[in-house]
Amino acid sequence: MINFGTVGTGWITESFIQAAQLSGQLQLTSVYSRTEDKAKQLADTYHASNYYIDLEEMAKDPEIQAVYIASPNSVHFEQTLLFLKNKKHVICEKPIFSNSAELAEAYKVAEANGVYLFEAIRNMHTPNFKILKDNLKRAGKLRSTILPYAKYSSRYDVFLQGEEPNIFSAEYSGGALVDLGVYPLYLAVGLFDEPKQVTYHPVLLRSGVDGSGTLVLTYEDFVCTILCSKIAHSELPCEIHGEKGTFILEDAAPISTITFVDNRGNERETLSVELEEQNMVYECENIVRIIETKNDQEYLQLKGWSEIVLRITEEARKQNNIVFAAER
Known part of the structure; x- marks a missing residue:
């Protein structure tokens, strides 16, 4: 079981949380929103123990092992780097970044910190x-x-x-x-x-x-x-x-x-x-399996596709x- 947090409060975030719960392999512990009301509401709905309105503080939470990012496309890069540098696996909603330079930099940071970076692409x-x-x-x-x-x-x-x-x-x-x-x-x-x-x-x-x-x-x-x-x-x-x-x-x-x-x-x-009706469950299952088994062959294939x-x-x-x- 991997403890994870979420960044973003839109419908796609809720879909991922539901898929994570269905998989039985990801445990939601924390959520983030820029507004406290939205963060608290999401945490209460899905029984997360913590909610944050400070991203830096969330990134330092030792309980979080992975984070799912579903914020506006333009901030994916900076938010991803923050969590990677704090040694969290990152699952970033598509499109992962704005350009190839950002992608290359993020993969370097992930490797340097011994964590994985995934683009969330359910199909x-x-x-x-x-x-x-x-x-x-x-x-x-x-x-x-x-x-x-x-x-x-x-x-x-x-x-x-x-x-x-x-x-x-x-x-x-x-x-x-x-x-x-x-x-x-x-x-x-x-x-x-x-x-x-x-x-x-x-x-x-x-x-x-x-x-x-x-x-x-x-x-x-x-x-x-x-x-x-x-x-x-x-x-x-x-x-x-x-x-x-x-x-x-x-x-x-x-x-x-x-x-x-x-x-x-x-x-x-x-x-x-x-x-499955909640078809993001396959994404959750595969990502957890790659992390837990350190399946670098599959990871590098996903990385290659993103590139x-x-x-x-x-x-x-x-x-x-x-x-x-x-x-x-």
Whole structure:
């Protein structure tokens, strides 16, 4: 059992706490918020023994072994470094950082302090991702892939009224690609590795970030197209097309269902297993297992994926002059 604390009080934090409880392998001991009322309310709801409004004080708590960070994107780096330097394992919600330089520095600090750093990316830990990867060769030579993830954000209504919510702000390292787009992007990287070429075609908002966009990843023999949006909605499935068959995924995250369609007989086969309703539980279980068994092979694979994904989003932003405040 690993004792952990949380930074942030949004719905994603509560989802992670619930998943941690379901896993039976993480014990919530502390929570942090900038406001005492929110910190106390979250602690009371989930029976945490401590709550903090001072992050430095929380980082020094000897009871905490790991921390889950789900604060605004732009402060992930400084908060992560604080906890790593205090020898806490860090699970940082995606997108982990604003750029590759921050990622490299954070991994150095983690290694120097003998702790692990993880990017929280739930779809890569589900059993269905492993099933898909293990069966990928059944499709034969890959020829094309389309991975959509478009969900209209209620925060866009606020944006249209003249405000600038964090997720649509360059000040807070926001935008569609680094928010929703990282799910299908991670899926592509996990299945196909790093592409030869990256091209991004965004719909830019007045705040200087992308509200939606089309990311094209060029591989040796095929192209992977990722559609992401927070200003429109799509119910298109994901598809991976090969010369022998096609994989159809209900979604890029959490990868709810996988169907394989044979090209010649047109026979359909369901390969997926039914996921837990609280599907972040797989992420919790895998992270604890890696920490407790010191499984550096799996850890380095996750690290490698984070590095590739961040390189791609950084290149995509560079092509379109999307500059975060953390980089100015």
